[in-house]
Amino acid sequence: MTGAKDTFLAWNPSRRDLLKTTAALGAAGAAGGLLGPRGAFAASAPAKGGDFKLGIGSGSTSDSLDPGKYADNYMQCVGGALHNCLTEITNTGELVGEVAETWQASPDARTWTFKLRPGIVFHDGKSLKAEDVIASINHHRGPSSTSAAKSILDPIQELRADGDGVVVFTLASGNADFPYLVSDYHLAIMPSADGKVDPAKGVGCGGYVLKSFDPGVKTVVTRYPGYWKKDRAWFDSVEFLAIPDVVARTNALSTGAIHAMNRIDIKTAHLLERNKALEIYSVNGGQHYSLPMDTRAAPFDDNNIRTALKLAIDREVLLKTLLRGYGALGNDQPITPGYKFFYADLPQRAYDPDQARHYLKKAGVDTLKVNLSASDAAFAGAVDAATLFREQAAKAGIEINVVREPADGYWDNVWLKKPFCTSYWGGKPTADWALTIGYAADAAWNDTHWNNERFNQVLVAARAELDDAKRAQMYAELQRLLHDEGGAIIPVFANYTGAMSTRVGHDKLASNWDLDGLRAAERWWFQG
Template identity: 40%
Template sequence: MHNRITNWTASDDAMVENAIRRGATRRELLSMMLAGGVAMSAGGMILGRASDALAATPKSGGNLKAAGWSSSTADTLDPAKASLSTDYVRCCALYNRLTFLDQAGLVQMELAEKVESADAKTWTVKLRSGVTFHDGKSLTSADVVFSLKRHLDPAVGSKVNAIAKQITDVKAVDPTTVEITLANPNADLPTILSMHHFMIVQDGTTDFSKGIGTGAFKLETFEPGVKSIFAKNPNYFKSGGAHVDSFEFFAISDDNARVNALLSGDIHLAASIKPRSMRLVESQPGFVLSKTTSGNYTDLNIRLDMTPGDKADFVKGMKYITNREQIQKSVLRGLADVANDQPVSPASIYHNAELKPKAFDPDKAKFHFEKAGVLGQKIPVITSDAATSAVEMATIVQQSAAEIGMNLDVQRVPNDGYWSNYWLKAPIHFGNINPRPTPDILFSLLYASNAPWNESQYKSEKFDSMLVEARGLLDEAKRKEIYGQMQIMIAEEAGTIIPVYISNVDAITEKLKGLQANPLGGMMGYAFAEYVWIDA
């Protein structure tokens, strides 16, 4: 028995604690530990230790206030349409998913009690009992069927329509059982269901302004682009529910103003602060930094279907004139990993480490710019503080280009309206992509020919067919090989320049406890409000 728990670590303890917070039953917790090689008697000991740790630390009460960095008048409470971090934070407070990812990146159950399949094509979802919506209605399979089918309806405009299209049928077997049939096998389905867009909403909902879900908070106020206020849900299905009595979330786009709001005591958390603000926070007693490196990145997008991106040599020139090391060191103060122009970060087991980043090479860049016939032309580049560090990145690229006679006209536009007016639309512009749990999700959202967020309008039939092939493979080695090839294709053929994978840094008061890293992004994968507490 002793040998079976020697590999159990403090992070494993934290995983158990997180599962308890998520509402896992004792049987589910013991099953999880047994799967990790822990004997039943030792599992009971670990469970007791985790329960004691949780019981000793969280405190109830208080009014949580937090500020994000980006918002818009297009902010929404419809999970299917969510696109900004502020949308994700609100959705995590109001709704639940069938599954979720813990801090170790492992799939755990939330509204689902079980998600099972014998062939990765037909899946059975067994729902938890005793879950109610904010208006008192009980959760049933009809709600799950409705929620999933919404993503297939073009009129809804779901951000994950391309991913959801693999679902060919969703039906209720009985009030607590749902059967999901896919067009082709996909072993990632339980992970896909953990995405923020796949929150479960009430059957028949057309008006999302009330935010009626099963989540830890009820909506009190929602002013798009301004603020959101939530009150603790007293009937939450998870034991104990949220620790705080209320939660207020809004955006302060200016980094200095966001940090000053934290230091003055107006908020408990300032999300995604810039590296230059870190020293200020660290120099002040009573404040700490929460760092997460999970695949977030800001990219420079060149549309391949518009001038000048329709010239392959212009795109190549831009990749060689991007000084990745300088961006890492100067812009992000080392809080980033140099990237290789594709979205699968080193945090993923599928990351292709053999694919080396393009070297900074002004001579090669000049050669390609001359070949494209653009050297000396004024080329507009749209940037904004709406995308993390995009203004600073644009400046570095602009300066490097100027030294070889390339005139990049950097145009800084306001945060408000950037995502609806410029992102995906301007010939050359910046984007900011939050972490996603699988290569399939990243590729389906961003690089498939029909991807809803195809930032450079990259289209390849070969890439599309490889995406489908890898999705259904149970052979992990083969799957990793295909994903590695696809990363090479993106780096060489797409018009997206991903210079670094950014470490997200949230600044918090020491009074805020319980914040943990999560592979779905900063602010505990945007779900922090349910789990943190205020140690007044």
């Protein structure tokens, strides 16, 4: 960095430089692992061909091709096949350019200039230009936007083109993490016309072209011959099958009806291990299971009640019985040791029925009865987890009525709607991202509807702070506030687990999201 005020800090998309000049990768850099009969990462060289079928443990008849409405792994994986973003997090946790070839930051990290990769052509034949990037990003912005990515883009004050090949973002305040944010799967780059995009068409510049879309059932894509990544998109076609029922998914894999699945039933993992034609994967990322409470609704508007419920769940039992050890204890905030700004001194909350009763009395009640909406659409074993919680909470004088919700439409009809439900979150590349998208007051996906003035103030300040020591103090306070006052019970962090045929080849699996960072369709292949 030079002293001239109009010069830029050049960004080289390598791990070493990124770690020196921006916030650390965090959860996306968490160690990944692989368990299975073939051993770690044994695969033949990639080769084109074959029709790949992937069974995913989510999906709904209300699914939309609009990237701003992607709510679970099903559409996120479909989007990963159809689209590219400005940047991409690789399977080894590095941030690299995707639609963007390079990027530069002003010394105060308020202005970001992205140079676009030349020669990219959309599925409809339109050459990608700066106008397409601007229209795609603006699709998620503005007061009328319902996009889940709206909150992470709100800091953008100005977005403009500098010719056809350069896009310049000006932020309200500095954000050293900004290049990570534009890797978000919602921020797909789509072709534009008259400054607008048509997300319903499913047209992108990714490795596959949309052939058919049957929401909640099946999506079929075929390889795009004009894809600019010559070492990706190996399959001739990919079928994404929505199979929320884990038994049905497992049967489909065992019989060869599909080639891979996510979210295996950990309780029956030993049975899959016996099948020498299958491989089980288990990747340590930032995924966590959550029980969000609507802090606007009684009785959850009382922090004493929220604290009592947090104390009434036995996390050790859930880790042992639900995850069989494929994970780690949660502590009612989403930041794990893999994040740069993890607060290691935050006391681990333990199961304590007597203390839970104490907080009930502070709330002015001796007993409590609440409904908990649960479905395995949220995560594998969600109903079992809710049932265990009911038994554990009873010892604290808390009666939990488990309401079994249908899997279809769960994310539209229950999550963000019912005051107490089961949910899950994937890991995010940075602490700011994880805290902003799920807990900022104006976040579209703030499923606890928590609005804490101090939290919101510190979150904004931490994002703009360039001194890592000061940032660490701020993120420690944010994690403590969530732990002490937030509306989410986060009992466990769960490894990404799934299984695949040994016919499927792959490199090291990414840990930032499930299914190889939601890029299974692009990164995997059939072995010869």
